[in-house]
Amino acid sequence: xxxxxxxxxLADSFYPNVGESTVRxxxxxxxxxxxxxxQTCCGQPAFNSGYRDEAKEVAKTMIEAFExxxxxxxxxxxxxxxxxxxxxxxxxxDRKWEDRALKFVKKSYELTQFIVNVVGKTYLGxxxxxxxxxxxxxxxxxxxGIKHEPLELLKNVQGLQLVDLPFAEDCCGFGGxxxxxxxxxxxxxxxxxxxxxxxxxAEILCxxxxxxxxxxxxxxxxxxxxxxxxxxxxVLWEGVREGVKA
Amino acid sequence: xxxxxxxxxKERMKHAIADETLIAAVKKTTDRLEGGKLSSSEALGNWExxxxxxxxxxxxxxxxxxxxxxxxxxxxxxxxxxVHIADSAKEAVDIFxxxxxxxxxxxxxxxxxxxxEEVHVNKALEDIGVEVIESDLGEYIIQLFGxxxxxxxxxxxHKNRYQxxxxxxxxxxxxxxxxxxxxxxxxxRQLRKAFLQADIGVSGCNFAIAETxxxxxxxxxxxxxxxxxxxxxxxxxMGMERLIPSFEDLETFVNLLPRSATGQKITTYVSVINGARxxxxxxxxxxxxxxxxxxxxxxxxxxxxxxxxxxxxxCGACLNVCPVYRHIGGHAYGDVxxxxxxxxxxxxxxxxxxxxxxxxxxxxxxxxxxxxCPVRIPLHDMLVRHRARYVKLGxxxxxxxxxxxxxxxxxARPGRYKLSMKAARLMVPFMARDGFIEKGPLNMMGWTxxxxxxxxxxxxxxxQWSKLSGELKGGGDHE
Numbered sequence: 001x002x003x004x005x006x007x008x009x010l011a012d013s014f015y016p017n018v019g020e021s022t023v024r025x026x027x028x029x030x031x032x033x034x035x036x037x038x039q040t041c042c043g044q045p046a047f048n049s050g051y052r053d054e055a056k057e058v059a060k061t062m063i064e065a066f067e068x069x070x071x072x073x074x075x076x077x078x079x080x081x082x083x084x085x086x087x088x089x090x091x092x093x094d095r096k097w098e099d100r101a102l103k104f105v106k107k108s109y110e111l112t113q114f115i116v117n118v119v120g121k122t123y124l125g126x127x128x129x130x131x132x133x134x135x136x137x138x139x140x141x142x143x144x145g146i147k148h149e150p151l152e153l154l155k156n157v158q159g160l161q162l163v164d165l166p167f168a169e170d171c172c173g174f175g176g177x178x179x180x181x182x183x184x185x186x187x188x189x190x191x192x193x194x195x196x197x198x199x200x201x202a203e204i205l206c207x208x209x210x211x212x213x214x215x216x217x218x219x220x221x222x223x224x225x226x227x228x229x230x231x232x233x234x235v236l237w238e239g240v241r242e243g244v245k246a
Numbered sequence: 247x248x249x250x251x252x253x254x255x256k257e258r259m260k261h262a263i264a265d266e267t268l269i270a271a272v273k274k275t276t277d278r279l280e281g282g283k284l285s286s287s288e289a290l291g292n293w294e295x296x297x298x299x300x301x302x303x304x305x306x307x308x309x310x311x312x313x314x315x316x317x318x319x320x321x322x323x324x325x326x327x328x329v330h331i332a333d334s335a336k337e338a339v340d341i342f343x344x345x346x347x348x349x350x351x352x353x354x355x356x357x358x359x360x361x362x363e364e365v366h367v368n369k370a371l372e373d374i375g376v377e378v379i380e381s382d383l384g385e386y387i388i389q390l391f392g393x394x395x396x397x398x399x400x401x402x403x404h405k406n407r408y409q410x411x412x413x414x415x416x417x418x419x420x421x422x423x424x425x426x427x428x429x430x431x432x433x434x435r436q437l438r439k440a441f442l443q444a445d446i447g448v449s450g451c452n453f454a455i456a457e458t459x460x461x462x463x464x465x466x467x468x469x470x471x472x473x474x475x476x477x478x479x480x481x482x483x484m485g486m487e488r489l490i491p492s493f494e495d496l497e498t499f500v501n502l503l504p505r506s507a508t509g510q511k512i513t514t515y516v517s518v519i520n521g522a523r524x525x526x527x528x529x530x531x532x533x534x535x536x537x538x539x540x541x542x543x544x545x546x547x548x549x550x551x552x553x554x555x556x557x558x559x560x561c562g563a564c565l566n567v568c569p570v571y572r573h574i575g576g577h578a579y580g581d582v583x584x585x586x587x588x589x590x591x592x593x594x595x596x597x598x599x600x601x602x603x604x605x606x607x608x609x610x611x612x613x614x615x616x617x618x619c620p621v622r623i624p625l626h627d628m629l630v631r632h633r634a635r636y637v638k639l640g641x642x643x644x645x646x647x648x649x650x651x652x653x654x655x656x657x658a659r660p661g662r663y664k665l666s667m668k669a670a671r672l673m674v675p676f677m678a679r680d681g682f683i684e685k686g687p688l689n690m691m692g693w694t695x696x697x698x699x700x701x702x703x704x705x706x707x708x709x710q711w712s713k714l715s716g717e718l719k720g721g722g723d724h725e
Binding site: 007009011012013014015016017019020023024027028030031032033034035037038039040041043045046047048049050051052053054055057058060061065138139142143169170171173174175176178179180181182183184185186187188189190191192214215217218219221222 | 256259260263569570573574607608609610611612613614616617630632633634635636637638642646647650651653654655657658659660663667670671682684691692693695696697698699700701702703705706707708710711714715718719720
């Protein structure tokens with residue numbers, strides 16, 4: 001099986017370790033991974049702010065970059081959600097691009113969804129003796145319908161103690177440009193989320209989306225809270241390495 | 247009617263966030279309502295099927311609104327009711343004032359009606375010296391405070407019992423305690439007199455049944471029944487779209503509305519009013535008027551992107567799950583309808599994007615509203631559609647328009663993207679500490695007031711790729 005990594009612009013610049021963990025996990029699962037360098041961003045920041053023409057131009061770059069891929073896998077429900085929900089809309093009736101856009105949509109997956117539902121694995125031989133709490137990102141959960149996949153993968157990590165996050169399904173207040181445009185409300189939302197994370201007393205907060213984790217993690221650090229903030233891919237890969245050692 | 251809010255959205259939000267009592271009260275109640283909704287909808291079973299059914303019925307009505315309105319009007323008239331159609335808020339008020347004058351009314355008692363809030367009936371009555379009293383407990387409370395509702399279902403959601411006790415004591419000179427039985431008993435004493443002396447009773451209309459010409463009201467306090475049966479004249483305000491075809495369709499909404507609104511399996515009273523008192527009836531008003539209010543609704547008809555918003559049954563479920571609403575309450579939305587539904591509806595009803603076009607940005611687009619809506623209105627999509635219109639109309643800030651143009655030009659070319667990312671990284675060592683930016687230019691964007699910002703990695707993923715791919719067992723392709 002061959003898959004192309006869709007790194008997302010955020011992980012590319014800020015969290016390359018998320019990309020590395022994703023690639024190594026897929027590789028371990030026997031997936032042959034490549035990285036089309038023509039990719040940039042899914043276009044979501046512009047689309048959600050109302051700039052559809054601008055988003056469409058960038059979306060074309062993505063379609064071209066992944067044209068030859070068998071599967072496209074990204075460590076973000078939000079960015080993959082943008083492709084699934086809105087690419088069909090952006091290219092509707094566009095004779096040159098519509099088919100290409102729909103093909104791209106069809107082969108795109110969020111990472112945990114791909115591992116569990118396409119590769120068909122939930123046990124990765126991982127071990128991590130940590131308490132972990134999980135924040136289900138809104139777009140992964142509501143746009144992509146990803147609910148059980150990341151949890152199943154985490155539950156199959158030996159030694160990992162998964163603790164429930166209170167009000168887990170409440171948005172953390174990131175929302176892309178929302179965090180800037182409406183920063184007062186966004187700040188109140190993330191403060192509440194960070195509070196809930198602290199209540200769990202977990203050592204690690206993990207999630208499927210670096211946008212949300214950047215927001216919550218930034219708040220936790222602002223408060224001086226010693227919680228590690230990790231993408232699910234990083235938790236799993238760290239677990240796999242620990243598992244191999246043990 | 248071009249109504250402008252007193253303060254800009256950002257200012258309204260800032261004030262609301264700073265009001266800790268308000269936010270605590272709103273959070274407490276929305277949590278309770280949402281919890282109740284989850285357990286009562288689960289107990290019903292097949293919740294998704296009920297939602298689909300609700301959505302189908304409402305879409306069907308809205309698509310054939312002219313037919314069902316005609317049928318409703320005919321059937322109301324058959325039973326001796328008077329039907330009035332108001333194109334605008336002003337017309338609705340004028341119609342009502344005419345009825346008030348004809349009846350020489352001195353006192354009006356109301357049960358809760360969002361449409362009458364929308365057209366501002368109370369103020370018009372007060373201006374001509376007619377006493378108007380809200381009989382829904384929540385509405386009664388905020389009327390005493392001189393405020394507007396801050397929730398569709400729980401109008402006084404933002405007040406706590408201590409504030410209510412103080413207000414009741416202030417108007418009565420009594421020394422009440424803040425426990426619920428004492429407070430409700432006081433309101434009941436006050437309202438009983440009002441029910442008996444009112445010349446006109448005003449109600450809302452949760453649904454109008456086209457086939458029978460009936461008005462359906464869901465209430466919990468019994469005030470709806472009193473308002474529609476005690477005074478000699480009953481006037482119902484109805485949003486033009488609030489129709490269902492037949493009595494059988496009511497079952498779906500008896501299941502959907504109370505569960506979504508308050509988490510109840512059913513409200514204490516479901517009143518179906520078939521016009522005025524008929525010969526042989528023991529009670530009921532002697533005269534019935536139905537005021538059907540358009541006020542911007544017909545402009546939404548035929549608008550592919552927004553017509554579905556007319557399916558709304560005003561349950562307030564989207565408010566209860568909205569993290570933004572829960573942090574700012576209802577008044578910050580600046581108009582009658584708060585929360586996600588308000589952010590979608592207000593710019594449409596007001597037909598004024600310049601004044602109200604920034605409201606749809608008051609959402610993180612988390613989609614909780616869409617998930618909660620019992621008639622499956624894609625609210626978060628509509629918020630984005632509004633934003634696209636706002637931008638197309640050229641109303642977005644100039645700097646933002648330029649920024650997204652530049653962004654698009656850069657990100658549509660991988661080479662430029664790589665260069666710009668590299669340039670951004672070069673700036674960081676001057677600002678970052680220990681991998682994070684704690685102050686600096688991001689302060690201006692509001693980010694670092696509340697959180698730290700990660701500094702970009704020393705080497706981007708794409709710069710690490712060739713080394714990484716060499717280490718892979720599957721020998722990842724180099725491209």
